[in-house]
Amino acid sequence: MPKRPISPERIAAALTLVALVVLGILAVGEVGISIPAMVQSWGNAENFMVRVGGLSFPEPGDLLWLIALTVGLVLVGTLLAAVLSVPIAYLAASNTAPGNGWRAAARFIGVLTRALPDVVLAMAFVLMFSLGTLPGILAIGIHSIGMISKMFADAIEQIDEGPRLAIRAAGGSKMQEFSAGILPQVLPSWVATVLHRNDINLRGSVVLGYVGVAGLGLEMSYAFKALNYGKGLGIALVIFVLCVVMEIVSSLVRGAMLGQERQTRSWMDRIVHPRLRAKRDAATDRVAWAASPQSAVRRPWTAQRVRNTTAGGIAVLVVLGSVVVSDINWMDFVTFWAKLPETAAKFWPPSFGNYDASAMFTAMRDTVAIALAATVLTLLPSLVLGSLAASNVAPSRGARGIARFLLVGIRGIPELILAIVLVVITGLGPQAGVIALAIGGIGLLGKLIADSFEEVDRGPERALRAVGATRLQTYASATVPQGMQALIGHSFYMLDTNIRAATILGIVGGGGVGYYLLNASQGSRYETVTAIVLMILVTVLVVEGLAMWMRKVFR
Numbered sequence: 321m322p323k324r325p326i327s328p329e330r331i332a333a334a335l336t337l338v339a340l341v342v343l344g345i346l347a348v349g350e351v352g353i354s355i356p357a358m359v360q361s362w363g364n365a366e367n368f369m370v371r372v373g374g375l376s377f378p379e380p381g382d383l384l385w386l387i388a389l390t391v392g393l394v395l396v397g398t399l400l401a402a403v404l405s406v407p408i409a410y411l412a413a414s415n416t417a418p419g420n421g422w423r424a425a426a427r428f429i430g431v432l433t434r435a436l437p438d439v440v441l442a443m444a445f446v447l448m449f450s451l452g453t454l455p456g457i458l459a460i461g462i463h464s465i466g467m468i469s470k471m472f473a474d475a476i477e478q479i480d481e482g483p484r485l486a487i488r489a490a491g492g493s494k495m496q497e498f499s500a501g502i503l504p505q506v507l508p509s510w511v512a513t514v515l516h517r518n519d520i521n522l523r524g525s526v527v528l529g530y531v532g533v534a535g536l537g538l539e540m541s542y543a544f545k546a547l548n549y550g551k552g553l554g555i556a557l558v559i560f561v562l563c564v565v566m567e568i569v570s571s572l573v574r575g576a577m578l579g580q581e582r583q584t585r586s587w588m589d590r591i592v593h594p595r596l597r598a599k600r601d602a603a604t605d606r607v608a609w610a611a612s613p614q615s616a617v618r619r620p621w622t623a624q625r626v627r628n629t630t631a632g633g634i635a636v637l638v639v640l641g642s643v644v645v646s647d648i649n650w651m652d653f654v655t656f657w658a659k660l661p662e663t664a665a666k667f668w669p670p671s672f673g674n675y676d677a678s679a680m681f682t683a684m685r686d687t688v689a690i691a692l693a694a695t696v697l698t699l700l701p702s703l704v705l706g707s708l709a710a711s712n713v714a715p716s717r718g719a720r721g722i723a724r725f726l727l728v729g730i731r732g733i734p735e736l737i738l739a740i741v742l743v744v745i746t747g748l749g750p751q752a753g754v755i756a757l758a759i760g761g762i763g764l765l766g767k768l769i770a771d772s773f774e775e776v777d778r779g780p781e782r783a784l785r786a787v788g789a790t791r792l793q794t795y796a797s798a799t800v801p802q803g804m805q806a807l808i809g810h811s812f813y814m815l816d817t818n819i820r821a822a823t824i825l826g827i828v829g830g831g832g833v834g835y836y837l838l839n840a841s842q843g844s845r846y847e848t849v850t851a852i853v854l855m856i857l858v859t860v861l862v863v864e865g866l867a868m869w870m871r872k873v874f875r
Contacts, residue, residue: 389453390522412427434860523735526736540555697758707770709723735756768813
C-alpha cells in the first residue's frame with residue numbers, strides 16, 4: 321500500500337518548528353552562558369551570604385497571618401479566573417464556538433489577558449482601589465484568564481464527540497450538551513489546570529508585593545528595600561515551602577480524581593454512583609458499570625462517599641475562609657468608578673516618552689531571545705523528567721516518585737527569587753534571566769508533560785505490551801504519538817510564559833524590556849508602560865497564532 325503523502329502545510333509546520341529550535345540555540349549562544357565563569361563568580365555569592373548573616377523571620381503570629389493572607393488572595397483570584405474562563409473557553413474551542421467571529425473574539429480575550437503582566441494590572445488597580453488584597457485578587461484573576469481559558473478550550477477540543485452528539489441527536493439543548501456531554505469529560509483536566517494555575521499564582525504573588533499588594537511578597541519587598549537580606553531570604557524560604565506544600569496538595573487532589581480506573585469509569589461516575597459494580601463483557605473485554613436495585617433506590621454511606629463528601633465540604637470551607645481572610649473592601653467596587661476615567665487617562669495614549677524607539681524594540685527583541693533560549697534549554701530535561709513522572713511511563717513507582725519530587729522542588733522556587741540569586745552570582749544581564757527561566761521551566765513543562773502522558777488512551781499501550789513490545793517501544797509508538805499535540809501546545813505555552821516572565825525578570829536585572837518597564841512604572845510614566853505592554857501583546861499574539869496553527873496541523 322503506498323504511503324500517504326505528507327501535506328505541504330505539515331512540512332511547513334515542521335520546518336517552522338525546526339527554525340524556532342535553531343533560533344533558540346542561536347539565542348543560547350548569544351547569551352553566552354558559561355559554567356566556568358559562573359564557578360569563578362561564586363565568590364560573589366559567598367560575599368553576599370556573609371552580608372546576609374543568618375536568616376530571620378517575622379513574629380510567628382504575624383507570619384501565620386501573612387501566609388493565610390497570601391494563600392487567601394491567591395485562591396480567590398484563581399477561582400475568579402476559573403469562573404470567568406468557562407464561557408470564554410466554550411466560545412474559543414473550535415468544536416463548540418458558535419462561529420469563527422466568536423472564536424476569534426474569545427481567543428483574543430485570552431491572549432490579551434495573558435499578555436497583560438499581572439504587575440501592570442496590580443499597578444493600575446492600586447491606583448483605583450485602596451491598598452490591600454483586592455488589587456492583587458483582580459490582577460491575578462484577570463491575568464489568569466489567559467492561561468486557564470486556553471487550557472480549558474484545549475481540553476474541550478480534545479473530547480470524545482460521541483456523548484455530545486448523542487445528546488444532540490436525542491433533542492438535548494446546548495446546556496445539556498455541555499453539562500452532560502462535555503463537562504464530565506473535561507472536569508478532571510479543568511480542576512488540574514486550576515490547581516496548577518493556583519501554584520503559579522502563589523509564586524507570582526511575590527512580584528505583586530513590589531507594587532503594594534499585601535502578603536508575603538510585600539513583606540519581602542520591604543525587607544530587601546531596607547537591606548535586611550536575612551529577613552528577605554527568610555520570607556523567600558517560607559514562600560518556597562508554601563509553594564511545595566501547595567504543589568503536593570494539588571498533586572494529591574489530581575491523583576485522587578484521575579485514579580486507576582480512569583480509562584473505564586469517569587471520576588464523576590465514582591462520585592455520583594459509588595455503588596456501581598463492574599461487569600466485564602468477555603466478547604469485547606470492556607467493563608460495563610451497573611447499579612444494584614438497592615443502590616439505585618438508596619445510596620448507602622460508604623467509606624468512599626464519606627471521603628468524597630468530606631473533601632467537598634473542606635473545599636467549600638477553604639474557599640469561604642479565603643474570602644474572609646482576604647478582607648475585601650466591597651465598597652471599593654462602588655467608589656472605583658469615579659477613579660476609572662482618571663486612571664485610564666494616565667495609561668493612554670501610549671508613548672515611548674524619552675526612550676528611543678529603536679532601543680525599545682531592541683530590548684523587546686532581547687526579551688524574546690531570552691524566552692527562546694530558556695525554552696530550548698528546558699525542552700529536553702522537561703521531556704525526560706516529565707516522562708519519568710508519568711505513571712504509565714515510569715519504570716517503577718520509585719523512579720516516578722523521585723521525578724515527581726524533583727519537579728515539585730523545582731517548581732517551588734519562584735523565578736524572581738532565583739533570578740535575584742543568579743544576578744548576585746553572574747551579574748546583571750540576560751544570562752541570569754535565561755538560567756532562572758530554564759530552571760523554573762523544567763518544573764512547569766515537566767509537570768504538564770507528565771499530566772498529558774498520564775491522560776492518553778491506555779488501549780494502544782496495552783495492545784503493544786500484549787504483543788511483546790518493550791517499555792521504550794511502547795513509549796515511542798503509543799505514548800508520545802498520542803501526546804504529541806499536547807506536547808507541542810505545552811512547548812508554545814512555555815514560550816508564551818517565558819516571554820512574559822522574561823519581562824518581569826528584567827525588573828531585577830535579568831535583561832530585556834523589563835528594565836524599561838520598571839523605570840517607567842517607578843517614574844509614573846504610565847503611557848510608556850502601555851507602549852511596552854502593547855509590544856508584549858503583539859509578540860504573544862504571534863506566538864498564539866503559531867500555536868493554534870501547529871495544533872491544527874499536527875492533530
